[in-house]
Amino acid sequence: MFGADWCRDCIRTKKQLDELGISYTYVDLVADPAAADVARDISGRTNIPVVVYPDASHHVEPSNADVEAKLRELSLI
Numbered sequence: 001m002f003g004a005d006w007c008r009d010c011i012r013t014k015k016q017l018d019e020l021g022i023s024y025t026y027v028d029l030v031a032d033p034a035a036a037d038v039a040r041d042i043s044g045r046t047n048i049p050v051v052v053y054p055d056a057s058h059h060v061e062p063s064n065a066d067v068e069a070k071l072r073e074l075s076l077i
Helices: 008-020 035-043 064-073
Strands: 050-052 058-060
Touching: 008 064, 035 050, 035 058, 058 064
Parallel strands: none
Antiparallel strands: 050 058
């Protein structure tokens, strides 16, 4: 997950993943501004969060329902 501490959607998605017990790597775009280019290359957009799943698909600014549906599709929850 690519995100920033000032981003409400990032905070919400990070909290959701934590509460579901999902193991993930958090790329902090404040600590690593160059990673924003990677997130943009993945999503084609500058919006965050960018959540990248094990099947290489991704969501940009997903709702909690979107994240949950994808995690269920991947049998991660």
